[in-house]
Amino acid sequence: MNSIVSASGIETRPGEAEEVVRLKDVRRKFGVTAALDGVSLSVKKGEILGIIGRSGAGKSTLIRCLNGLERADSGEIVIEGRNIAGLAEQELQPLRRRIGMIFQHFNLLSAKTVEENVALPLKIEGVAKAERLKRAQELLELVGLSDKARAYPSSLSGGQKQRVGIARALAARPALLLSDEATSALDPETTRSILALLKDINRKLGLTILLITHEMEVVRSIADRVAVIDAGRIVEEGQVWSIFGDPQAAITKSLLGGIRPQLPAHIAARLSQKGGTEAILSVDLSGPEAQGALFADLSAALPHSFRLVHGGIDHIQNQPVARFFIAVPARNPALAEKVEQFLKARSARVEVLGYDTDHD
Missing domain, CATH: 3.40.50.300 (P-loop containing nucleotide triphosphate hydrolases)
Structure with missing residues (x-):
């Protein structure tokens, strides 16, 4: 060279x-x-x-x-x-x-x-x-x-x-x-x-x-x-x-x-690795995907499959950065898997944090 x-x-x-x-x-x-x-x-x-x-x-x-x-x-x-x-x-x-x-x-x-x-x-x-x-x-x-x-x-x-x-x-x-x-x-x-x-x-x-x-x-x-x-x-x-x-x-x-959305402490405290009525998922997106109609599309594709627990969108260097926490019914493992696959197919990073043992 x-x-x-x-x-x-x-x-x-x-x-x-x-x-x-x-x-x-x-x-x-x-x-x-x-x-x-x-x-x-x-x-x-x-x-x-x-x-x-x-x-x-x-x-x-x-x-x-x-x-x-x-x-x-x-x-x-x-x-x-x-x-x-x-x-x-x-x-x-x-x-x-x-x-x-x-x-x-x-x-x-x-x-x-x-x-x-x-x-x-x-x-x-x-x-x-x-x-x-x-x-x-x-x-x-x-x-x-x-x-x-x-x-x-x-x-x-x-x-x-x-x-x-x-x-x-x-x-x-x-x-x-x-x-x-x-x-x-x-x-x-x-x-x-x-x-x-x-x-x-x-x-x-x-x-x-x-x-x-x-x-x-x-x-x-x-x-x-x-x-x-x-x-x-x-x-x-x-x-x-x-x-x-x-x-x-x-x-x-x-x-x-301290600056990214975190799962509320009272929910995090009652999570277990099995059992519970809902699986709690963290969903991270950045770039154009963070501003898309992700959850609207998810609701249309899989009705009644989740509820939004917490989260938000920030902008860093003019790029949208989002983090959300959603709850998915745990009684139907196949549904939870479909939700996870749907989100990952749209470039979301998804992690199952645990199962809520106290939600009705």
Whole structure:
């Protein structure tokens, strides 16, 4: 396969040039514990990728390996076409300037003004004062804080502090923005405003963003794709609407529990694996099938074959995603089987959750 040599002298394979980040079989152990256990993924230019997992899943180690603060034991970590694994600290410095970072607790310097905090990365680089202050003013306008340039962090709200953090992360015109639980310390309303800002920056600047989070709602709001990490491994990856509509891994289903329709607890509590008067089925659909006349068609084909228990339709990335729970009379196993076959023939994912032991 022919390679391409860019103006910077970096050699890449065809199709690789659009990748800002590429990880291949990255491993990192602490003692006998594998924090990263063969992680492979990529992030394309202008994309927002959400990496989600529980505490201890490996998210923090992954982000520290990406910015060179942690060294992988093995594997490739390629940033803008260059494998950073094994680079000396001096070689990492210019690469780090291509990576912006925003943090959960803002990490602003209390003794410096907002303007000085934003300009700090440029000061460290040796950029002239007039030029770095001009850049700071541009970025404060971008994040909606041009009137706070001379204020100190102590006078700002949490959301304003995070906006300053975002402006500072953009100061050196990075190719990649890393967000490490950047909204976890914020209230829901402020979180929505920060996510809207990140999406706006992504759209205006074409900036590639990698979000590390444990909040599915964050991923749902702005990410293009999501990767689910568990015990140091990527267990599921894909477009957000697809993963939300049809999660495969148990951890993904658990993380989605708070924002996907769930069987009401009082019904779930009385389910058994045999007996009962009704079989309770979960029905998942995504894409065009989620907006069709599925249940009307089912009623016409098999009258009196089911009742709707719970559920609803959401829209993610402009795609309909639906989840419903239906009850099917258990006294006629053949009928329940026909209902299941009918739904599956129309691209629904169907699971028999159990049998309701208390419904008349």
